[in-house]
Amino acid sequence: MTKFYFIKSKTQLLFILLVILISACFINNTAQAQYFGQNKVRYKNLKFKVYKTPHFEIYYYMRNDSLLKRFAQESELWYTLHQQVFRDTFKRPNPIILYADHPDFQQTTAIDGEIGVGTGGVTEGLKNRVVMPVMETNQTTRHVLGHELVHAFQYHMLLGSDSSGLGNINNLPLWMIEGMAEYLSLGKRDAYTAMWMRDAYLNKDIPSIRDLTESGKYFPYRYGEAFWSYLGSTYGDTIIVPFFKNTARYGLEYGIRRTFGYDDKTLSNLWKNSIINTYKPYLKDTSQIPPGHRIIDNKNSGEMNVAPAVSPDGKYISFLSEKDLFSIDLFLADAKTGKIIRRLTSKTSNTHIDEFNFIESAGAW
Numbered sequence: 569m570t571k572f573y574f575i576k577s578k579t580q581l582l583f584i585l586l587v588i589l590i591s592a593c594f595i596n597n598t599a600q601a602q603y604f605g606q607n608k609v610r611y612k613n614l615k616f617k618v619y620k621t622p623h624f625e626i627y628y629y630m631r632n633d634s635l636l637k638r639f640a641q642e643s644e645l646w647y648t649l650h651q652q653v654f655r656d657t658f659k660r661p662n663p664i665i666l667y668a669d670h671p672d673f674q675q676t677t678a679i680d681g682e683i684g685v686g687t688g689g690v691t692e693g694l695k696n697r698v699v700m701p702v703m704e705t706n707q708t709t710r711h712v713l714g715h716e717l718v719h720a721f722q723y724h725m726l727l728g729s730d731s732s733g734l735g736n737i738n739n740l741p742l743w744m745i746e747g748m749a750e751y752l753s754l755g756k757r758d759a760y761t762a763m764w765m766r767d768a769y770l771n772k773d774i775p776s777i778r779d780l781t782e783s784g785k786y787f788p789y790r791y792g793e794a795f796w797s798y799l800g801s802t803y804g805d806t807i808i809v810p811f812f813k814n815t816a817r818y819g820l821e822y823g824i825r826r827t828f829g830y831d832d833k834t835l836s837n838l839w840k841n842s843i844i845n846t847y848k849p850y851l852k853d854t855s856q857i858p859p860g861h862r863i864i865d866n867k868n869s870g871e872m873n874v875a876p877a878v879s880p881d882g883k884y885i886s887f888l889s890e891k892d893l894f895s896i897d898l899f900l901a902d903a904k905t906g907k908i909i910r911r912l913t914s915k916t917s918n919t920h921i922d923e924f925n926f927i928e929s930a931g932a933w
């Protein structure tokens with residue numbers, strides 16, 4: 569599964585403190601709400617066709633030929649890249665179910681459970697199907713595709729081995745699975761992950777492998793990616809498959825011993841030192857108190873306040889927040905004082921709105 573927590577400030581407003589409470593959004597969307605008899609609402613009856621490439625069967629319904637062809641080319645390109653790491657070949661074409669946009673994807677019946685706005689795509693284990701929408705930008709579509717295809721290779725590796733099966737996935741911590749998918753789809757250098765690691769260093773909160781695995785506090789996508797990036801840079805990407813396989817087979821602790829020859833504490837310390845050595849120089853001259861003043865934060869609004877948009881006259885600001893209960897709504901505030909004037913609209917009061925995409929959108933004046 570790919571989840572995104574991008575914050576895009578669409579304005580030049582520098583003085584807003586964006587407080588993101590990741591744990592509030594980090595809910596496994598495929599695992600919840602699967603009780604009997606509940607079906608997803610489907611507004612459209614989509615007529616799927618199949619587009620075949622050497623390694624994929626792409627189920628699509630969109631009429632945009634050039635978009636589909638580019639998507640097909642990118643699928644093959646990712647296949648070539650991932651194949652070099654996994655050294656594995658798909659004997660049968662892997663299905664990809666492609667939706668034209670995110671709302672259509674949320675109505676999919678290919679997977680159980682509700683899909684939130686933060687879920688970019690899903691790869692399911694049994695049929696190895698990748699289910700995803702065309703995203704807002706080509707770059708994001710490419711990333712989600714690359715990420716999900718890593719999962720397809722991971723499943724393929726577990727199922728194709730004599731000594732492991734799908735049950736072995738329980739031995740693999742989430743940071744290993746999702747972090748690898750991020751690492752192999754974003755590369756060694758990712759500004760977004762670097763931002764999180766800088767923050768971890770600044771707050772002296774760099775987790776050990778045990779913390780990553782057990783505490784639930786550390787977002788597995790970002791920390792996992794940083795960890796794999798460290799392993800890839802230090803030991804080479806040829807370490808990926810043996811480490812993954814050893815962990816699937818023997819569990820994390822013995823998997824580390826068998827792959828690296830030392831224990832998890834030693835590996836944790838090596839990683840921690842590498843984070844410190846990387847980010848310490850950047851933070852030498854950093855002011856730890858940001859300039860400006862806070863106008864919106866968890867005291868007068870929600871834990872998560874994102875996508876600020878200032879009115880053309882500079883007097884007002886609109887932003888998305890989960891201030892009231894659990895849905896993310898659009899609020900209006902005074903741009904000078906931060907006083908909340910009112911809630912502009914909400915998915916609970918407006919029946920035409922299913923969800924605000926707080927990751928990719930903002931208010932407009």
Ligand SMILES: [Zn+2]
Nearest residue numbers: 569570746749
């Ligand atoms: Zn994933």
